[in-house]
Amino acid sequence: MEGSWRPTIAPGYRVQQVKSKFAALCFYARPSDDVYALDPTFDEAIRAAEWESTETCEDCCASGAGCYTIRLWSWTLCPEHARERAAVAQS
Numbered sequence: 001m002e003g004s005w006r007p008t009i010a011p012g013y014r015v016q017q018v019k020s021k022f023a024a025l026c027f028y029a030r031p032s033d034d035v036y037a038l039d040p041t042f043d044e045a046i047r048a049a050e051w052e053s054t055e056t057c058e059d060c061c062a063s064g065a066g067c068y069t070i071r072l073w074s075w076t077l078c079p080e081h082a083r084e085r086a087a088v089a090q091s
Helices: 040-053 079-090
Strands: 014-021 024-030 066-070 073-077
Touching (some): 066 079
Antiparallel strands (some): 066 073
C-alpha cells in the first residue's frame, strides 16, 4: 500500500470479511495468521471503528449522520445525502 499508512496495533493482521450490515461497518479480522491468537487491543480498535461507522455519513464522512432506509436498504447518511439518495430512488 502506498503512502505512510501502516497498521500499528497488529502489523500482520488478516482480513476475513468486510461488509455493511444494517447501515454499519462489519469488519472481521484476526490479529495474525494464528487462528487462536487473541488481542484485546486489536478487537477494541475494530469495535470502535464499527461503532463510529453508525454515526458517519457514507458519502461525505460527516459526523452526526443517521440511519436511513431507502428502498429496503439501510444507509448511514447525513441529511443532505439522505435527501439525494431518496430523490434518486424515487425517479
